[in-house]
Amino acid sequence: MVLYETQNELALHSENEIMENWVGDLSRPMVSICCATFNQKDWISQAMRGFLAQRTKFPFEIIVRDDASTDGTSEVVKDFAERYPRIIKHIKEVENTFSKGIFPRTAWPHLASGNYIALCEGDDFWLTEDKLQKQVDLLEANDGAVMSVALTKFCRQTGNKLVDEKVTLCPNYDVLDVEKLQAYYFHTSTYVIRSAIFFSVVEDYFKGHSLYGDTALRAILISKGSFVVLPEVVSVYRITGNGIWTSLDENKRLDWELRAAQRLSEDLSGIHAHLQKRKIYSIRRSLLKKALKSFNIFEIVRASIYLSLAVFRYKFS
Template structure:
């Protein structure tokens, strides 16, 4: 098992994150790969202390900011994560960003047992608690209720299906060497979830076993995770996955795109919906092989309204 911990400017949180990982019942069978992405707030020094305290368990990768991939001028951590995936040596991959944490010492054991029982599945996910900057519960889940299975029939949506800290998956080829178009999409995690679903189902593991921390410097503050930009970015993901994965049913993609357009219509009217769709279509081309009929039907719906 390889546990991947990308971190950047998480000085107040990285210790809590690593402590929660080291408490896992399967930790003796795991390697912990920490990617420190050039922080200037003391995060790097904390990571080095943990590496020295757990030699052979924690592998620390010290990055600088010169290789950071930017999306619409905004620095992202995807190069850091991609490098960790390539460096991983385990039969399974688990994910926990440096500002999140795990809540159940049996999390990994439970998910690995599920995947061992179901070799046809590519991954497992579970419910995630939402906590504040101080680690206090906000009394809600990141996403609930969760279906018992995600695959290409239902994973495409306007919302992220589950939180990344809940994912345990097999190291499929498209994660180790993701398509180049994933580098420029706004929601890299959703693109990876889609690539996994192209290879097989993801199964629900019972329990709320991780925590997503909301704080002022979290990833969701970025403009491409909000408003109309979010709709454009996610429509691009589904359009490109439709061209990349032949197993993806047209009805699923069409449903997700309709959801996006419908939300834009309700919030900003039909003209804005048309502009958003045209923007997404432009950004997706020429990677998308979506049927022209689907594009025409969606444009017609945007023009006519709900």
């Protein structure tokens, strides 16, 4: 089923139209929309249109951090920024920082000033114009929640068309604790996070290494408090095969997941650390199955030893 061909269907409002319903201190945004982009010329407009389509009662800012694109992405973002100077901040890095092991999330605390952080990368986009308003309302009504999440369409980019593959599972709960969260997946394009929590997590867990990705971010955030759920499809995750995760083969994905889970089991405590040890056990079991299929005696023995250690640590920690 073809979902979209080129442009987001949401209407593009003028800067005055976007700001006409804002109340309060217009110089301070309630939400900072943080968009990381690199060589996404064909898709960044769709992301920008989704941001600019938001109808809110509060001020928001759009921060686009371009990691030294070379394909014309920067020119597209610059055009939007010139048309929406009071809303859009365009940051273009002179040199590519990701190649030096610097992930975009470590930059947001220095760039964003909102009470909440809304994440969306430049090749994904939002589908509804009330996404931000509804998610902020949920967080304002739930003091114990650190983040609001929602549902996402997974779509594969094929030529100039997006093919709808699946939708994330909708929980039966309005609020998720760590145990309930285990049965569900939420994409980062739906995240609206309390900025104080997000900034402290970045400072305490993400600096100095690039091992932690989106899965780790989710695991750390749930250790800080509950997630509140907007049970609506609000975004599209565009699968291109060029992303950090989707470009990896199965072995590299398992290795990354394993190393991240091992570090998280040390960085977290209680049930959160225990769940990471359970994940290590699951990955080790998958690696043993792969070794058995390969008929490589050395790999089978090694995988068996590591699995035994994972079982011991999982059951007796």
